[in-house]
Amino acid sequence: xxxxxxxxxxxxxxxxxxxxxxxxxxxxxxxxxxxxxxxxxxxxxxxxxxxxxxxxxxxxxxxxxxxxxxxxxxxxxxxxxxxxxxxxxxxxxxxxxxxxxxxxxxxxxxxxxxxxxxxxxxxxxxxxxxxxxxxxxxxxxxxxxxxxxxxxxxxxxxxxxxxxxxxxxxxxxxxxxxxxxxxxxxxxxxxxxxxxxxxxxxxxxxxxxxxxxxxxxxxxxxxxxxxxxxxxxxxxxxxxxxxxxxxxxxxxxxxxxxxxxxxxxxxxxxxxxxxxxxxxxxxxxxxxxxxxxxxxxxxxxxxxxxxxxxxxxxxxxxxxxxxxxxxxxxxxxxxxxxxxxxxxxxxxxxxxxxxxxxxxxxxxxxxxxxxxxxxxxxxxxxxx
Amino acid sequence: xxxxxxxxxxxxxxxxxxxxxxxxxxxxxxxxxxxxxxxxxxxxxxxxxxxxxxxxxxxxxxxxxxxxxxxxxxxxxxxxxxxxxxxxxxxxxxxxxxxxxxxxxxxxxxxxxxxxxxxxxxxxxxxxxxxxxxxxxxxxxxxxxxxxxxxxxxxxxxxxxxxxxxxxxxxxxxxxxxxxxxxxxxxxxxxxxxxxxxxxxxxxxxxxxxxxxxxxxxxxxxxxxxxxxxxxxxxxxxxxxxx
Numbered sequence: 001x002x003x004x005x006x007x008x009x010x011x012x013x014x015x016x017x018x019x020x021x022x023x024x025x026x027x028x029x030x031x032x033x034x035x036x037x038x039x040x041x042x043x044x045x046x047x048x049x050x051x052x053x054x055x056x057x058x059x060x061x062x063x064x065x066x067x068x069x070x071x072x073x074x075x076x077x078x079x080x081x082x083x084x085x086x087x088x089x090x091x092x093x094x095x096x097x098x099x100x101x102x103x104x105x106x107x108x109x110x111x112x113x114x115x116x117x118x119x120x121x122x123x124x125x126x127x128x129x130x131x132x133x134x135x136x137x138x139x140x141x142x143x144x145x146x147x148x149x150x151x152x153x154x155x156x157x158x159x160x161x162x163x164x165x166x167x168x169x170x171x172x173x174x175x176x177x178x179x180x181x182x183x184x185x186x187x188x189x190x191x192x193x194x195x196x197x198x199x200x201x202x203x204x205x206x207x208x209x210x211x212x213x214x215x216x217x218x219x220x221x222x223x224x225x226x227x228x229x230x231x232x233x234x235x236x237x238x239x240x241x242x243x244x245x246x247x248x249x250x251x252x253x254x255x256x257x258x259x260x261x262x263x264x265x266x267x268x269x270x271x272x273x274x275x276x277x278x279x280x281x282x283x284x285x286x287x288x289x290x291x292x293x294x295x296x297x298x299x300x301x302x303x304x305x306x307x308x309x310x311x312x313x314x315x316x317x318x319x320x321x322x323x324x325x326x327x328x329x330x331x332x333x334x335x336x337x338x339x340x341x342x343x344x345x346x347x348x349x350x351x352x353x354x355x356x357x358x359x360x361x362x363x364x365x366x367x368x369x370x371x372x373x374x375x376x377x378x379x380x381x382x383x384x
Numbered sequence: 385x386x387x388x389x390x391x392x393x394x395x396x397x398x399x400x401x402x403x404x405x406x407x408x409x410x411x412x413x414x415x416x417x418x419x420x421x422x423x424x425x426x427x428x429x430x431x432x433x434x435x436x437x438x439x440x441x442x443x444x445x446x447x448x449x450x451x452x453x454x455x456x457x458x459x460x461x462x463x464x465x466x467x468x469x470x471x472x473x474x475x476x477x478x479x480x481x482x483x484x485x486x487x488x489x490x491x492x493x494x495x496x497x498x499x500x501x502x503x504x505x506x507x508x509x510x511x512x513x514x515x516x517x518x519x520x521x522x523x524x525x526x527x528x529x530x531x532x533x534x535x536x537x538x539x540x541x542x543x544x545x546x547x548x549x550x551x552x553x554x555x556x557x558x559x560x561x562x563x564x565x566x567x568x569x570x571x572x573x574x575x576x577x578x579x580x581x582x583x584x585x586x587x588x589x590x591x592x593x594x595x596x597x598x599x600x601x602x603x604x605x606x607x608x609x610x611x612x613x614x615x616x617x618x619x620x621x622x623x624x625x626x627x
Contacts, residue, residue: 028452035444035456039463046467050474057477138484 061135062092062120066103069122069131070096075103087186101130104187111176119183121156127193128160132184146176160188178227213237213246216277217266221246224342230334232327238342243269245342247335251327260324263301265332271339272308273332276301283321290320300325309336392511396518403526404575408494412486413527414564420543423531424524425479429472429487431520433464434496438504438516440464445505457500462491495519526571533567534558 059077066075079092092105101124108117118136123129132153137146146152206223213221213235221237221244229236235248245267251260262280267273278301283291292300300318307315312333317325402408409430416426440460441448448456469487472480480487490496499519504512536542538558540551557563 028449031448032452032456032459035448035459039459042463043466046470050470053474054470057474 062105065105065120065133065135066094068133069103069120070100073100073103073122074098079105083190086190089183089186090190093190099125101125102191104190106183106187107136108179108183110179110182117176117179117183119180121153121184121187123160123188123191123193126160127188127191128158129156129184129188132156134180152180156184160193209235209248210237212264212277212279213248213266216264216275217244217246219244226338229338230331232331233335233338236335236338236342239269244274245271245339247332247339249328249331249335251324251331261328261331263328265304265335267336267339270308271336271343273304273306276304281324283324292318292320296320304332309333309340312336389511389514393514393518396515396520396522397525398522399579400519401522401526401575402495402498402519403523404572405579406495406498407572408498409523410568412489412493413523413530414561414568415486416483417527417530417564417567418534418538418559419482420528420531420535421479422482423527425472425476425483426486426490427520427524427527429468429483430490430493430495430523431517432468433461433490434499434516434520434523435513436464436516437461437496437500438512439509441500441504442507442509442512448505453501453505454497457497457505458491461496461500465491495523530564530567530571534563538563 063075066073073096075094075096079094082090082093089106089108090104091107094103094105096102101122103120103122106119106121108119109115111117115138116136117134117138119132120135121129121132134146134152210221210223217237217239220240222240224236224238226233226236232249232251233247234250237246237248239245247265247267249261249263249265259280260282261278264277264279265273266275266277278297281297287293296318300316303315304312312329315329317329396402398405400406403410403413412426412430416422437457437460441457444456444460465488468490469480472483472487499515503515507515532542536547536550537555538560539556540547540554555563558567
């Protein structure tokens with residue numbers, strides 16, 4: 001009886017110790033909390049020491065880049081207040097106090113590998129680029145010219161608006177160069193400068209362009225991101241139901257770069273042209289000098305309706321403006337190629353996505369089963 | 385005593401080199417060893433974190449309960465890594481930029497957590513510090529060797545300084561991931577060749593002789609396990625005989 005009672009008392013004591021709020025149970029929590037608190041205090045101290053130095057050096061780097069783009073310029077220590085609706089690439093703006101221009105600090109991650117590219121550009125009061133420097137390039141493929149301190153910015157000096165060149169120092173970095181160009185365009189448009197050499201009637205905000213595209217195709221559309229597209233293809237829209245495209249084309253004269261045509265072209269889902277709407281047409285000579293009249297121009301554009309890509313070449317050029325007509329034909333062909341590329345991207349991508357998900361699901365299932373089997377085996381081994 | 389301390393320090397350099405022998409910390413090794421400057425920066429940062437975390441963990445080894453030892457080790461290691469990050473960003477910003485995300489990844493470097501668990505938690509602070517220093521310098525040596533090969537042959541430069549006669553004969557793949565793996569494999573093969581104990585087919589041995597932790601645990605737990613195994617094998621033998 002005594003042994004049973006003692007055994008019962010011992011068992012009770014063990015059970016009580018397990019259930020009670022005693023030091024043995026709370027020690028792990030207390031120790032971990034104390035260690036976390038101690039590490040937090042150490043980190044706070046380290047931050048106290050290093051933060052002023054880091055802030056000063058970052059400010060120094062920015063000041064250096066400001067001087068690189070507007071040499072001898074006088075700037076405030078803090079950037080200007082940002083306007084609402086600023087493009088995401090525009091990070092800071094510094095206005096030079098003596099009217100030499102404005103410096104825009106840009107950051108883009110639309111390059112080849114999606115890593116950050118930092119750019120500082122100085123823009124004068126006429127919207128022309130004074131100088132441009134790359135301050136950071138975290139891409140994995142970086143030619144010497146595109147590294148911080150490289151000479152890539154030299155080609156942009158004096159350019160502005162649609163005059164900004166799209167350089168190509170190598171096939172693998174074309175995306176990076178497009179990203180840099182688009183960031184510079186963002187900077188110039190943020191400062192409110194118009195695109196040079198183009199008449200005011202050609203300025204249409206994105207919302208208006210979208211509306212025209214939707215009216216032309218008769219359904220809702222969504223703008224696509226253009227990669228490696230011809231420069232005449234300004235925007236490409238796809239119908240939200242996937243059955244149609246609209247291309248917004250602008251062509252320019254070969255000499256002088258003056259704008260010649262502004263046209264919307266609607267395509268069906270197979271890439272066949274359904275409708276062409278020309279909004280702007282300008283050639284360098286008058287009707288008296290042999291330029292086509294408005295009916296001839298309209299007939300020229302209507303001639304492309306119901307044509308496929310292979311039939312574009314067969315459409316007659318308009319007499320008296322063969323150069324302009326040829327430029328439009330080339331732009332239309334390039335647009336067809338871009339649409340074909342988009343269609344080619346869509347089909348395999350969807351499949352690749354599905355296959356990817358299936359693989360992930362299969363691997364996860366196999367891992368789960370393996371873990372369950374291992375844990376069962378270990379448990380069984382432990383019981384022995 | 386002194387020999388013991390010296391041996392603790394020296395084993396991390398070559399005999400138990402964390403990268404080439406223990407094959408730990410492969411990810412930062414391959415990522416950072418494209419340039420000599422980056423390799424030196426990573427090696428020094430990892431060494432500092434190793435030494436500091438080993439000392440602290442060793443000092444706290446009797447206070448940290450077993451159930452929360454891993455979270456405590458990680459908090460300590462992460463704290464030191466963050467401090468090193470801040471110091472580099474303040475005083476050596478170019479190195480900080482060069483190391484990028486791999487500086488923060490020192491927290492999950494197998495070398496640091498492994499040595500904390502295998503050595504620092506079972507030994508005195510001075511021994512732990514020496515072990516950390518040896519392992520860190522061994523990591524640095526391995527990184528430096530790899531970086532030298534990859535930068536010289538892959539980029540035609542050394543520590544950023546172009547080597548004129550090599551710039552026309554670069555092997556670019558060596559500066560990229562496949563080349564990194566290639567060089568890594570060749571270096572491990574060379575180490576296996578040099579060290580007579582390595583590279584030979586190991587006899588599967590579940591006794592203390594086959595256990596890499598035998599010298600650390602004092603063989604007490606293994607000897608207990610051996611007794612249990614001996615009893616169970618005798619029991620199964622008797623059952624088989626009866627059948």
